[in-house]
Amino acid sequence: MDKSRSIIFSAAILLALFVGPRAGKSAETHGAKPKAENTVECQKKLTINGLPYKVSTVASLSALRAWAERAKKYGEEYAMWHNAKSSKIKCKKFPRSDYYMCFASGKPCRTTDYGPAGSKKSG
Secondary structure, eight states: OOOHHHHHHHHHHHHHHHHHHTEEEHHHHTTSSSSGGGGEOOOOOOEEEOOOOOSSHEEEEHHHHHHHHGGGGOOGGGGOGOOOOEEEEEEETTTTTSEEEEEEEOOOOEEEOOOOOGGGGOO
């Protein structure tokens, strides 16, 4: 029972990290704008390790959280893993141990949406 509760909790955290606070806006405008109206601004690649955990899913979530925290130095809008370019997560199990350590790497990016006639949209 405890393991299934842990998996559900991990899935909820993972969903929150990938969807982010702008989920409603994405759903409303999906496919409504030409690609030329969006610009992507990226920073240099970050590679961050998470804390070790016995469950690899939790270890990978730890790495994602650490990556997002580090990406915030560029601004909140850069801390969204789903916007990162060249993103990947690698996990390794410690030898002679039950613990996993994961590493998240990717370029923090933000998307700027522009409305008609180049006016920047708020929201």
